[in-house]
Amino acid sequence: MLGRVDLVFVHNPEQDGHGLDRAALHWRVRDAFTALEELATAGRIDGYGVATWSGLCSGAFTVTELLALARQAAGSAEHHFTGLQMPVSLIMDDPIRQALGGGGPLVQAKDAGLITFGSAPLHGGELLDAMTPGLVNLIRPGLSAAAAAFLAAGSCPGLDVVLTSTSTREHWKDAAKALAAPLTAEELERVTDELAAE
Numbered sequence: 001m002l003g004r005v006d007l008v009f010v011h012n013p014e015q016d017g018h019g020l021d022r023a024a025l026h027w028r029v030r031d032a033f034t035a036l037e038e039l040a041t042a043g044r045i046d047g048y049g050v051a052t053w054s055g056l057c058s059g060a061f062t063v064t065e066l067l068a069l070a071r072q073a074a075g076s077a078e079h080h081f082t083g084l085q086m087p088v089s090l091i092m093d094d095p096i097r098q099a100l101g102g103g104g105p106l107v108q109a110k111d112a113g114l115i116t117f118g119s120a121p122l123h124g125g126e127l128l129d130a131m132t133p134g135l136v137n138l139i140r141p142g143l144s145a146a147a148a149a150f151l152a153a154g155s156c157p158g159l160d161v162v163l164t165s166t167s168t169r170e171h172w173k174d175a176a177k178a179l180a181a182p183l184t185a186e187e188l189e190r191v192t193d194e195l196a197a198e
Contacts, residue, residue, distance in 0.1 A: 004043065004044060004045065004046070005044065005045045005046070006045075006046050006047070007045070007046060007047050007048065007049060007082065007083050007115075008036060008039070008045050008047075008048045008049075009048070009049050009050065009051035009083065009085060010029065010032045010033070010036070010048065010049070010050050010051070011051045012051065012052055012053055012054075012055070013025065013028065013029050013032070013050065013052070013055060013060075013061075014052060014053075014054055014055035014058060014060035014061070015053070015054075022059075022060065022061070025060060025061070026061065026065065026069060029050075029061065029066070029069050030069045030072055030073050033048070033069055033070050033072075033073035033074075033079075033081065034073040036048040036073070036080065037070075037073045037074050037079065037080055040080035045080070046080070046082070047080045047081065047082030047083065048080055048081060048082065048083070049081060049082060049083025049084055049085060049114070049115070049117075050066055050083075050084055050085070051085035051086075051117070051119070052084075052085065052086055053086075053087060053119075056086055056105045057094060062105070062108075063084065063105050063108040063109050063112065063114075064108065066081065066084070067079075067081065067112055081114070082113075082114060082115055083114055083115045083116075083117060084105070084106075084109040084114050084115075084116055084117065085116075085117035085118075085119055085163070086105060086106070086117075086118070086119065087118070087119050087120040087123070088106070088118030088119070088120075088121065088153045088156050088159060088162070089118075089120055089121050089122065089123045089127055089149065089152075089153050090123075090127055090130070090149055090152050090153070090191070090192075090195060091123040091126065091127050091130070092120070092123065093192055093195065095118075095156060096152075096153070096156045096188065096192055097192055099156050099157040099158045099159070100157060100185055100188060100189050100192065104158075106118075106156065106157070106158035106159055107157065107158045109158070110158040110160070115160050115161065116158055116159050116160045116161070117159075117160065117161045117162075117163055118153055118154070118156060118159045118161065118162045118163065119163045120163075121149060121150050121153035121154065121162050121163070121164055122146060122149050122150065122164070127149045128145050128146060128149070131145035131146075131148060131149055135148070135191075135194070135195075136148040138190065138191055138194055139151060139152055139183070139187075139191055140178070140183070143174075143178055144174055146171065146174065146175065147174045147175055147177070147178035148178070150162065150164060150175045150178055150179065151178040151179060151182070151183060152183065152188065152191055154178075154179045154182060155182040155183035155184075155187075155188050156188070157185060162179070
């Protein structure tokens with residue numbers, strides 16, 4: 001039997017809703033939230049969230065809409081919607097640019113008290129080919145390409161957790177060491193400006 005779970009994610013609801021209009025998709029999300037609220041009330045889970053790849057950037061839903069759906073599912077403002085996960089990387093850098101400007105879904109989620117998770121910081125490994133020595137040095141001299149990419153994603157304002165996997169203990173130590181000293185907003189903005197100029 002499954003014990004108590006900290007956080008359950010509704011995974012990519014926008015993909016499940018292909019062909020659905022926004023209202024029907026939102027109805028499905030609210031139904032999922034209602035089931036998760038019941039599990040939270042029963043003490044089986046602490047909270048739930050949405051893990052999305054494109055739902056926020058495609059306009060399938062907004063943070064405000066997800067919060068409203070959680071309130072509807074709970075029947076009050078006291079809901080258990082506590083987390084939001086979305087891709088944050090130098091390839092999918094809109095969340096970084098928006099957060100540096102003081103807006104976007106990560107900032108909205110953080111302001112609402114949600115825990116924010118950044119997925120795919122290396123974009124499935126594809127980002128490593130784009131990490132030139134010049135870009136790595138701009139981010140922080142002396143880092144590996146993977147650590148520099150990880151540091152850029154992990155320095156995004158409003159981001160609480162960067163999700164990653166590593167194949168070796170050394171890769172993990174490399175990433176953890178890079179994140180120990182995040183980039184300042186000014187440093188991160190120089191990186192995104194350089195990428196925009198290319």
